[in-house]
Each structure stands twice: as structure tokens, then as C-alpha cells.
Amino acid sequence: MSQLIKTMNFIFNGRLKLLSRFSTTGILNTIIDFAVFTLCQGAIGLHYTTSQIIGYSCGVANSFVFNKKWTFEYKNSDKNAGYELIRFILVNVASLFITVVLMKFLVNNFNFNIYVSKIVVTLAAQVINFLLYKLWVFN
Template sequence: MDLFFRIIKFGLTGLLGMAIDFGATWLFKEKIKVNKYVANAIGFTLAVTNNYLINRVWTFESTNTHWATEFTKFLVVSLIGLGLNTIIIYLFHQRKNGTNFYVAKFFAIVIVFVWNFLANMLFTFR
């Protein structure tokens, strides 16, 4: 049962991270008028940092005193997830006779969620 609640916590943290990512990106792009790619990087960075902190304390209850190393591992897992997300969308949308972009994105989100959860549970916060 602990694994089930850990997955739920991880998912809720991810939803909050997505809101932070979109919100910060919108704020910096639309209101502060920062370049859209810089705004996107700011949103991604804020979301990853937030997700690390919440997952460290709430989801995985880490007591690791080497938090900088742990954060670096979390960032690497997140960047690999971002790469997987892009590749999966490309393969489904571009290569599979034009699967709808949002259907492809849905599949990517599901697959990357599983990757991120398992990699963080078995590597980052073990």
C-alpha cells in the first residue's frame, strides 16, 4: 500500500510542477517579455526545483544529508525524462502516420511518468 500512496504523491507533485512550469513560462514570456526559450527554461527549472523539494520531503521522505548530489541525480532523471518525452512525441506524431499530437503527448506523459517515478525511487532517493 505504501507504493500506491507514493505513486499518488509523486503524481500530485508532478501536477503542481506542471502548473509552476506553465505559470512561470507564461509570466516570463507574456508579461516580462523574456525570450520564449529562456522563459521555458525558467519554468522548467522552477518546476524541477519545486518537484525535487516536495518529492524529497513528502513523497520519498529522504534523510540524505548530501542533498546537492541528490538534487543533481533528480535533475539528470528529469532531463532524461524531457528527452524521452520529446522522442516519444516525435516517434508517434511524425513517424506513425501522423498520430494526433496530443494523443502522442498523452502517451509520452504516461511513459515518462513511469520512467521518472522508477528512476527516482531506485536511483535518486534509494
């Protein structure tokens, strides 16, 4: 048990801290995103583009809180919080736009299954988001 605690501490607080925390937050965001997407698209019957927007938005709400407070441990003054939120929203709107366009491209041009394309666009969004969060939003 002691070794497990040491290993977990190394992963989440050692050299791998930033990457492991971003990945963990991303997994949680993805679960939220996929659950809402599946509910909207499968159970409710909304178009996959609308479902993508709704699911992605729910994941983003979770992402802001966890990435700011836990992943990047960003502590800014309250007077800068508005600018930070605007930058975060801009990154996610750009990422959402890219994922919707890419998803449509994969579904319409390559006949990808909606859920397979969802996985591909989610991975693309993770790379884009990590870089922009690290370099611009929570810098």
C-alpha cells in the same frame, strides 16, 4: 466529515502513501508542464519541441522540491545534497530526452495531435521517473 478525513489520511499516510503522494505531485507537475507548454506552443508560437523542453523544465523544478520533501520524505545530510541534485537532474534530462524523441516520433510518423502525443509522453515519463527516483535518487 470524519470519514473523509480518515480516508484522506489513509491515502496520503497509509499503505498508499508513496504512490498517492507521487501521483499528486505528478498531477501538479503535469499541470505546470501543460500550462507552460500550451503558453509557449499555442500563445507564443514556439515549436513544440522547444515548448516541451520549457514546460518539462518548469514541472521538474516543482518536482524536485515536492518529491524530496513530501513524497519520499528524503532527509539527507547537506554534504550529499549536491549528489542528490545531480542524480535528479540526470534522471530528468534522460526523461526529457525520451519524451522529446517519443513526441517527435508520434507527431512525425503517426500524425498524432501534438497534445495527444504530449499526454502519451507524459505518462511514459511518469513511469520512468518514479522508478528512478525511488531506486536511485531518493533511495
